Amino acid sequence: MFFKVEILDIVNSEIAELQQEQQDLLKSEYELIETKGIEFVRVKHLQGKIFEIKSKELCSLFRYQEGKIILIGVVFVKKTQKTPKDKIKLAKQRLKEM
Numbered sequence: 001m002f003f004k005v006e007i008l009d010i011v012n013s014e015i016a017e018l019q020q021e022q023q024d025l026l027k028s029e030y031e032l033i034e035t036k037g038i039e040f041v042r043v044k045h046l047q048g049k050i051f052e053i054k055s056k057e058l059c060s061l062f063r064y065q066e067g068k069i070i071l072i073g074v075v076f077v078k079k080t081q082k083t084p085k086d087k088i089k090l091a092k093q094r095l096k097e098m
Helices: 009-016 020-035 085-096
Strands: 004-007 042-047 050-055 058-065 069-077
Touching: 004 009, 004 020, 009 020, 009 069, 020 050, 020 058, 020 069, 050 085, 058 085, 069 085
Parallel strands: 004 069
Antiparallel strands: 042 050, 050 058, 058 069
């Protein structure tokens, strides 16, 4: 299933602070979703409407939006197996406004 990936402006700022290799990885993952489909990336439901795209050590938190759109609300380097609750809370806050 194909989706258009939209990234919040604040998340673009967070991505810009990552290493170039990490930025390239995210870009390729998002392009894969748009060109081949969501089933080609690792997606996990976290809670409520918040889902996670896991790309090596990077994690993108998002929610689905009408019209086959994925809205990215938080991107961070994941250092543990469990997604930090503060990151999920931040994603909920940012994506609630959209």
